[in-house]
């Protein structure tokens with residue numbers, strides 16, 4: 001029987017960085033709603049501003065969600081946050097349970113090399 005060597009999660013780093021970036025953009029867009037709406041309402045011409053802010057925000061939200069939906073898991077190749085029609089922005093892949101910080105955790109699990117090595 002052939003033995004499979006486990007893939008080091010550090011090799012997933014570029015793809016996991018992309019997933020983390022898209023998650024960050026999604027949360028920034030979601031959290032920007034309240035301050036943007038407060039700014040829009042704090043004006044004599046609030047009706048125009050609220051319309052512009054809400055329209056812009058909903059377009060940005062749709063774009064951020066679409067980009068978060070279509071990002072692929074580096075381990076299984078499936079959509080990281082999407083299972084069927086359901087979008088769930090969890091921190092693990094919905095198909096293979098790869099954690100979004102698997103590359104960082106792998107690096108932390110290794111003992112420090114040069115700094116504490118005996119000479």
Ligand SMILES: [Zn+2]
Nearest residue numbers: 073076093096
């Ligand atoms: Zn996966």
